[in-house]
Amino acid sequence: MDKKRLKYFVISCTSVIVFLGIWYLCTAVLELVRPTSLPDPVTVVKTFFYKLTHKAPDGATLMQHMYSSLRVALMGYALSLIIGIPLGILMAWSKPIDLLASPVFDFVKAIPGLAWAPMMIILMGIGIASKGVTIFISGMIPCVLNAYVGIKQTKEVHLWVARTFGATRRQMLFKVAIPTALPYIITGARVSLGACWMTIVAAEMVASSSGLGYMIQQCRGIYRPDVIIVGMLTIGFLGSLLTALLGCIERALVKGRDYEK
Amino acid sequence: MSMEQERDLTKRQMIVCDHVSKTFYTKNTETKVIADLNITANENEFLVLFGPGQCGKTTALNVMAGLETATSGTVTVGNEIVTKPGPERGFVYQTTALFPWYTVMKNVEYGPRARGMSKKERRKKAQYYIDLVGLGGFENSFPNQLSGGMQQRVGIARAYCNEPAVLFMDEPFGHLDAQTRYLMQEEIIRIWEKERRTVVFVTNNIEEAVYLADRVIVLTNCPTRVKKEFIIDLPRPRNYTDDKFLNLRAEIQDVVDKTL
Numbered sequence: 001m002d003k004k005r006l007k008y009f010v011i012s013c014t015s016v017i018v019f020l021g022i023w024y025l026c027t028a029v030l031e032l033v034r035p036t037s038l039p040d041p042v043t044v045v046k047t048f049f050y051k052l053t054h055k056a057p058d059g060a061t062l063m064q065h066m067y068s069s070l071r072v073a074l075m076g077y078a079l080s081l082i083i084g085i086p087l088g089i090l091m092a093w094s095k096p097i098d099l100l101a102s103p104v105f106d107f108v109k110a111i112p113g114l115a116w117a118p119m120m121i122i123l124m125g126i127g128i129a130s131k132g133v134t135i136f137i138s139g140m141i142p143c144v145l146n147a148y149v150g151i152k153q154t155k156e157v158h159l160w161v162a163r164t165f166g167a168t169r170r171q172m173l174f175k176v177a178i179p180t181a182l183p184y185i186i187t188g189a190r191v192s193l194g195a196c197w198m199t200i201v202a203a204e205m206v207a208s209s210s211g212l213g214y215m216i217q218q219c220r221g222i223y224r225p226d227v228i229i230v231g232m233l234t235i236g237f238l239g240s241l242l243t244a245l246l247g248c249i250e251r252a253l254v255k256g257r258d259y260e261k
Numbered sequence: 262m263s264m265e266q267e268r269d270l271t272k273r274q275m276i277v278c279d280h281v282s283k284t285f286y287t288k289n290t291e292t293k294v295i296a297d298l299n300i301t302a303n304e305n306e307f308l309v310l311f312g313p314g315q316c317g318k319t320t321a322l323n324v325m326a327g328l329e330t331a332t333s334g335t336v337t338v339g340n341e342i343v344t345k346p347g348p349e350r351g352f353v354y355q356t357t358a359l360f361p362w363y364t365v366m367k368n369v370e371y372g373p374r375a376r377g378m379s380k381k382e383r384r385k386k387a388q389y390y391i392d393l394v395g396l397g398g399f400e401n402s403f404p405n406q407l408s409g410g411m412q413q414r415v416g417i418a419r420a421y422c423n424e425p426a427v428l429f430m431d432e433p434f435g436h437l438d439a440q441t442r443y444l445m446q447e448e449i450i451r452i453w454e455k456e457r458r459t460v461v462f463v464t465n466n467i468e469e470a471v472y473l474a475d476r477v478i479v480l481t482n483c484p485t486r487v488k489k490e491f492i493i494d495l496p497r498p499r500n501y502t503d504d505k506f507l508n509l510r511a512e513i514q515d516v517v518d519k520t521l
Binding site for chain 1: 326328345346347348350351352354356358360362371372375376423
């Protein structure tokens, strides 16, 4: 069994090694591309360690950029969960709320989150607030949609059971509908996290004074592809890390049950 | 008929359907499902409603349970007229209607819990019924880890655990394979003999009807009404291949054939 896992691990590593090998071959060995356009992997690694503690050339260390991006993204994300999930649940559960909220929501969901950025910047400047709101809007949409769909999956027979046992409508929502919707709600939370992370980087590229998106945008201007690649890798790494964390939370929440649907 | 009425008078009437009809209305159509239903179930009686598929048996049961309201007529359970579902009327559904997010224990204790019974008390009660249906040891399993027959056992335990006066069962064994079905028929009688309740059991399986019932009510096609009543006075446990059993079965089949 362990041998098998080792074998799979080796196979998985192969693609990464081949990719890095070709990159190294084309840049450092064959010099097909100028180092000012595409640096070799070794330079990128060196830049990474340099950037962790040095502010040059864009005014802040990598750690500071990471902190700046993460802070805004997670703030917007938290807000989109806190508002989006209950909104979706209420819209699916109550017809009047659905009728009230749907026209606005259907319109808002057709606008890409990033399209809100310029307006928010005019209203609130290029600080945390404008980006936070932009991220909140992008992240809220999948939360609402998935919670809505989840609640709609509630089986009528389950509601009947609850009713024969004398459950109130409130109990039916909390003990039947929301448990039914939970896997959907978590899917929404995951999609939302991806949306938030993408939006923060993009928003920082549009207008910002810090953050990973700001860093790579600045380094395009001053022709530092090594820093750009470091930025991209960091964005990718942090994104995967957040998704993995959410996966752990998901497993803890929906323990022991995969639903038959 | 007069003799039957006399017989009924000696027992307490638990469920009375009095000229019940049910019509479903949609935008442009109306479908009359129940024409005029007069059914009485006595206390602790095992009553089987038997009829062809799609004849309105399930609708009749839903009306009795209060899940649907009758278009006209009244249903009385105990001394109360039925207007909505209530804890004194248990229901075992066609498909497994267990909550997939709860364990067997939590499913079974759902009713007492909704009524606010203390944890210790309801655990004890739930354990009793879990053991009664033969699922001791599966308390912490989730429904999707159980077979279809076991899931229906949980459904039966859950209905019983709320201690209803009457139990409605809507083709509870319809989705089980033949072997499991025979087993479950034996089981439901064993459970019922231990814990007497008024049971109204709906089926489209004639053998099942004769095996289970104190009394079989044969329903007509949709819109349904009572076609004929049979008292099954065979001793239990019954034998599917017994002569009397087969005769009764043939007799009922005869009536059903004329119904169609």
